[in-house]
Amino acid sequence: MSKYILRRLLMMIPVLLGVTFLVFFIISLTPGDVASMILGNGATQESIIALREEMGLNDPTIVQYGSYMKDLLTGDMGNSYSTGKAVSGEIAQRFPNTLKLTVSAIILSVLISIPIGVISATRQYSLFDNIGMIVALVGISMPSFWVGLILIIAFSLNLGWFPSGGMEGIMSLILPAFTLAIASTASITRTTRSSMLEVVRQDYINTAKAKGVSRSVVIRKHALKNALIPAITVIGLEFGVLLGGAVLTETVFSWPGIGRLMVESIQRKDTPMILGCIIVFAIAFSLVNLLIDILYSFIDPRIKANYK
Amino acid sequence: MKKLLSLLMIMALVIGTMAGCSSPAPEATTDQTGTETAATDEVAVKKEELKIALAADITSLDPQGHNDTKSERVSFLLFNRLFRLNTDFEVVPDLAESWEQPSDTEWVIKIKEGVMFHDGTEMKASDVKYSLERSLTMPKVQHVLADVASVEVMDDYTVKITTNIPFAPFLYTLVHAGASIVPEAYATSGDEFANPIGSGPYTFAEWVSGDRVALVKNENYFDADNMGQMSKILFKVIPEGTSRTIALETGEVDVVDELPSNDVSKVEEAADLTMYASASTRIDYLGMNTQKAPFDNQTVRQAFNYAVDKESVMLVAIDGTGVPTASILAPSMLGYKASDYDYNPEKAMELLAQAGYPDGFEMTLWASGDQRKRMAEVIQANLMEVGITATIEMLEWGTYIDSLMAGEGQAFVMGWTSNPDPDSTLTPLYYSGSVGGMNFTRIEDTKVDELIMAGRAEMDLNKRVEIYNELHAYGMDQAPLVPLFTKNNLVGANAGLSGVELSPQGLWNIEKITY
Numbered sequence: 070m071s072k073y074i075l076r077r078l079l080m081m082i083p084v085l086l087g088v089t090f091l092v093f094f095i096i097s098l099t100p101g102d103v104a105s106m107i108l109g110n111g112a113t114q115e116s117i118i119a120l121r122e123e124m125g126l127n128d129p130t131i132v133q134y135g136s137y138m139k140d141l142l143t144g145d146m147g148n149s150y151s152t153g154k155a156v157s158g159e160i161a162q163r164f165p166n167t168l169k170l171t172v173s174a175i176i177l178s179v180l181i182s183i184p185i186g187v188i189s190a191t192r193q194y195s196l197f198d199n200i201g202m203i204v205a206l207v208g209i210s211m212p213s214f215w216v217g218l219i220l221i222i223a224f225s226l227n228l229g230w231f232p233s234g235g236m237e238g239i240m241s242l243i244l245p246a247f248t249l250a251i252a253s254t255a256s257i258t259r260t261t262r263s264s265m266l267e268v269v270r271q272d273y274i275n276t277a278k279a280k281g282v283s284r285s286v287v288i289r290k291h292a293l294k295n296a297l298i299p300a301i302t303v304i305g306l307e308f309g310v311l312l313g314g315a316v317l318t319e320t321v322f323s324w325p326g327i328g329r330l331m332v333e334s335i336q337r338k339d340t341p342m343i344l345g346c347i348i349v350f351a352i353a354f355s356l357v358n359l360l361i362d363i364l365y366s367f368i369d370p371r372i373k374a375n376y377k
Numbered sequence: 378m379k380k381l382l383s384l385l386m387i388m389a390l391v392i393g394t395m396a397g398c399s400s401p402a403p404e405a406t407t408d409q410t411g412t413e414t415a416a417t418d419e420v421a422v423k424k425e426e427l428k429i430a431l432a433a434d435i436t437s438l439d440p441q442g443h444n445d446t447k448s449e450r451v452s453f454l455l456f457n458r459l460f461r462l463n464t465d466f467e468v469v470p471d472l473a474e475s476w477e478q479p480s481d482t483e484w485v486i487k488i489k490e491g492v493m494f495h496d497g498t499e500m501k502a503s504d505v506k507y508s509l510e511r512s513l514t515m516p517k518v519q520h521v522l523a524d525v526a527s528v529e530v531m532d533d534y535t536v537k538i539t540t541n542i543p544f545a546p547f548l549y550t551l552v553h554a555g556a557s558i559v560p561e562a563y564a565t566s567g568d569e570f571a572n573p574i575g576s577g578p579y580t581f582a583e584w585v586s587g588d589r590v591a592l593v594k595n596e597n598y599f600d601a602d603n604m605g606q607m608s609k610i611l612f613k614v615i616p617e618g619t620s621r622t623i624a625l626e627t628g629e630v631d632v633v634d635e636l637p638s639n640d641v642s643k644v645e646e647a648a649d650l651t652m653y654a655s656a657s658t659r660i661d662y663l664g665m666n667t668q669k670a671p672f673d674n675q676t677v678r679q680a681f682n683y684a685v686d687k688e689s690v691m692l693v694a695i696d697g698t699g700v701p702t703a704s705i706l707a708p709s710m711l712g713y714k715a716s717d718y719d720y721n722p723e724k725a726m727e728l729l730a731q732a733g734y735p736d737g738f739e740m741t742l743w744a745s746g747d748q749r750k751r752m753a754e755v756i757q758a759n760l761m762e763v764g765i766t767a768t769i770e771m772l773e774w775g776t777y778i779d780s781l782m783a784g785e786g787q788a789f790v791m792g793w794t795s796n797p798d799p800d801s802t803l804t805p806l807y808y809s810g811s812v813g814g815m816n817f818t819r820i821e822d823t824k825v826d827e828l829i830m831a832g833r834a835e836m837d838l839n840k841r842v843e844i845y846n847e848l849h850a851y852g853m854d855q856a857p858l859v860p861l862f863t864k865n866n867l868v869g870a871n872a873g874l875s876g877v878e879l880s881p882q883g884l885w886n887i888e889k890i891t892y
Contacts, residue, residue: 101775107516114814120516152436162586218619226623233623234615236588323615325587338775
């Protein structure tokens with residue numbers, strides 16, 4: 070098992086190399102000159118040329134990439150083009166905020182979606198099932214910025230229960246976490262339901278029932294445990310998506326997360342900051358995936374046997 | 378089927394309740410005013426903190442490390458400059474006690490004695506020299522004082538600044554945040570302005586990236602008449618326009634800088650809120666590439682100035698929250714002179730016929746971004762009326778700027794926000810040397826060049842105004858663009874506040890705001 074984990078961790082290195090390489094070249098292909106962007110409208114042509122030279126922007130992209138990677142290996146992610154601050158420091162400030170938001174959202178959606186998914190499956194086509202699935206469909210379909218604004222209008226403006234934005238205390242976390250949780254709740258619910266439906270039709274469930282095992286034990290121990298694998302896969306994917314994709318929610322709720330930081334950096338063509346954010350996303354995504362794979366082995370011993 | 382029907386009804390009910398929540402019910406409003414009165418009662422005890430919503434985070438606490446208006450809001454409270462602008466954009470002394478001009482290129486400036494930095498040390502002429510010279514080395518603001526040749530310390534409180542050429546707008550360059558005076562000892566200490574030390578009416582408390590900047594009143598401020606009023610100022614970053622307005626409505630912030638134009642009526646109608654507006658220095662225009670047919674023909678360009686209905690463009694683009702403009706710069710700029718063009722499609726068709734296009738022509742109109750797209754659509758409809766078929770092409774912003782610099786566009790929708798002195802717009806936009814840069818209309822005209830050069834060297838204000846008047850008249854006769862409108866700066870604030878002031882650059886003199 071530990072060998073397996075080590076191998077997976079080592080595999081992150083080529084992933085990171087690939088990701089940084091791709092992003093670096095895509096940014097270099099986008100229009101807009103970094104030096105003139107830094108210097109602003111009033112800059113003279115000479116000062117732009119001088120700064121380009123100083124920043125090494127005239128070198129071929131591959132050379133620039135090489136020098137970036139050289140610094141990166143020593144732990145130096147460079148300084149932001151637009152603020153001049155160290156990228157690593159800025160990310161260290163912003164990433165925990167996003168993590169806080171994402172973890173709360175995922176916990177919230179797991180707590181809601183698994184029970185609903187299970188009940189829907191065990192009472193297929195019942196009123197509960199129909200409502201559950203329609204609500205899930207609506208949940209998937211609603212854009213998060215719209216949900217966010219509606220929640221703000223209802224719960225901040227009219228009821229005054231929660232702050233409308235910012236990051237001060239637990240109360241300010243509730244609305245954005247809920248907004249973020251809605252879409253993932255919907256998809257986890259649907260996955261749980263369909264995989265439960267598959268499992269409850271298996272022979273061993275009938276066997277268990279025939280042996281006289283109580284209904285709740287059949288559902289919890291025999292069915293749910295086996296139905297969880299696809300659900301966990303989806304949870305892992307959703308978690309990864311939320312880590313990088315909370316941009317709209319972070320914007321609507323003025324949450325100082327890393328998603329917003331990245332989008333703002335892209336608008337400013339702030340290459341070191343964009344790369345920093347992407348690297349953090351890639352690491353986070355890989356780690357979450359690894360965690361999910363390890364979780365599988367606890368749920369299904371057959372999978373554990375494969376981890377050598 | 379029945380089940381499905383009942384389900385749909387339940388859904389309808391749920392949605393109905395939600396909608397009920399979102400339209401402000403009368404009870405909710407009374408409730409709000411109720412809490413507001415409670416809040417006003419507390420004001421008797423005095424509210425200590427002023428919360429201001431910003432549309433984006435600041436980029437730097439180093440006054441010479443940024444060149445954007447959000448960071449300026451904070452810099453202006455932490456630091457002083459030798460001069461500052463009042464709300465009418467006139468230069469008034471800030472740190473300067475007195476000044477004289479021994480020659481056209483020399484400025485001797487004496488600073489006030491006893492100005493203390495936040496760390497308790499006194500500001501000296503050496504700090505002034507250091508700061509102005511530092512400004513020239515800082516990428517973001519090196520253009521601000523580019524005409525300074527040298528700074529000499531005469532005595533502890535006097536400096537002599539020499540400029541490269543006689544430069545009329547020189548004092549205007551000293552009001553820029555990039556010309557802020559920083560303490561030499563601190564700036565060289567290696568703290569990189571993480572905990573900035575300035576001399577301004579407020580001192581720094583904390584900056585949480587992407588979230589907030591907190592400042593505390595400087596009790597030892599040198600200028601007793603312009604002391605900070607509130608004991609704390611908190612800038613909150615709220616990027617989404619609607620969220621900013623809501624934060625103002627719920628009382629989470631007291632002032633919103635950059636209120637979205639579609640929320641203006643909402644703020645005006647709310648009893649506990651006040652709307653403030655000032656004409657900005659920005660001009661939005663329809664540019665024409667004077668080096669490409671058919672816009673290399675002056676008469677065609679003039680025809681366009683009659684063909685576009687500016688009021689409609691403004692209404693669609695910014696909900697009417699601005700003023701139509703009639704010249705090459707915004708009306709608030711020194712030397713502005715309106716042209717005589719009015720909305721007159723017949724006259725436009727007449728001119729087009731005169732230019733050899735009695736049946737109009739086909740053209741491409743470039744735009745980028747949502748607001749410019751809406752502007753382009755109105756212009757497209759206007760042009761249709763005079764027989765011109767314009768096809769709108771949308772470009773991504775970076776490509777847009779690059780292609781315009783390269784002169785690839787035919788006609789385009791653009792905007793420009795000016796610094797206080799007109800020269801800082803005239804040179805990049807209309808000078809022949811700026812073709813390939815920001816001179817997107819690619820106008821290369823000796824008379825325009827001469828007038829621009831004369832304007833920047835003329836020290837006599839009245840004569841300078843005359844030169845610019847002439848430039849405006851001549852420029853609009855050349856008509857490289859159709860000026861459309863000048864946007865208003867929109868600020869929404871709690872009605873209990875006093876001292877909210879706006880300049881053409883928006884929220885101004887924040888230290889004066891109080892409950």
